[in-house]
Amino acid sequence: MTRSPRQSRLTVMEQSELNTNIESDDPAVGLRAVGALRRLAEQVEAASVRRARERAWSWEQIGDALGVSRQSVHAKYGK
C-alpha cells in the first residue's frame, strides 16, 4: 500500500466556548456535526486498524482496543 494514510488533526475548543456555539439556533448544523464526527471516527478507525494489522496486532487485540468483539472488527476489515 503506497497511499499515504489520512491525517486529520482536531482542535477541540474550550468547553465554555463549545457550549456557547452549540446554542446556535440551527439544529441542522448540530446534527450535521454529529454525522461528521461519526464519519471522522470511521475514517480514523479504518486507518488505525490497517496500521495495527501491519504491526501484527491480532483481531482480538484490535477489538479490545476499540471496545468491540474480535468478530465484528474482522467482519468489517478482514480480507
Added chain:
Amino acid sequence: MVLRSSAEEARRRGDRRLGTDHLLLALLYDSDSVTARALGVSLESARAASDALDRAALSAVGVKIVSLGMPEPTPAARRLPPLTSGARAVLKRAIEEARPDKTGRIEVRHFLLALLSRERPDAAAELVHAMGIDPGDVRSRLIKSAE
C-alpha cells in the same frame, strides 16, 4: 449501477447508511453522463462541497479539522448498506418518474429528477444548495437532453 456507486460513496465517507447525498454523488461518477452534464459540477467539487459542509458544522460546535488528507482505501462492499428513509423515498420517486416513459426503465435521469424534488434539510438538497445549483435549471437541462 447507481446504487453500487452510492454504496461506494457511503463507504468512502464512513457513513453507515446510504443517503440521498450519496445517490447524488453517484450520478456524477461518469462526467459524460446526462446527469453530470445537467448538474454541471464535477464529482471532486461535489465531494469537496460536502466536506466543506462537514467542516462548517464541526467548527460551529467547536471542532476544527486542520487538515484532511485522502480517505483511507476501504475494503469493497459486500452488500448494500441500509438506505436512509430519504433515499428510499427517492427510489420510489425515481420509479414513478420512469413510469410515463415508453420503456419504463429507470434511467439515471429519473434518479436525478427524484433527487431534485427533495427539500432541505435533506442531505442531497443541502449539497445542491451549497454548490449554488438551481434545481429548476438542472431539471430543464435534463428535460432538454431527453428530447
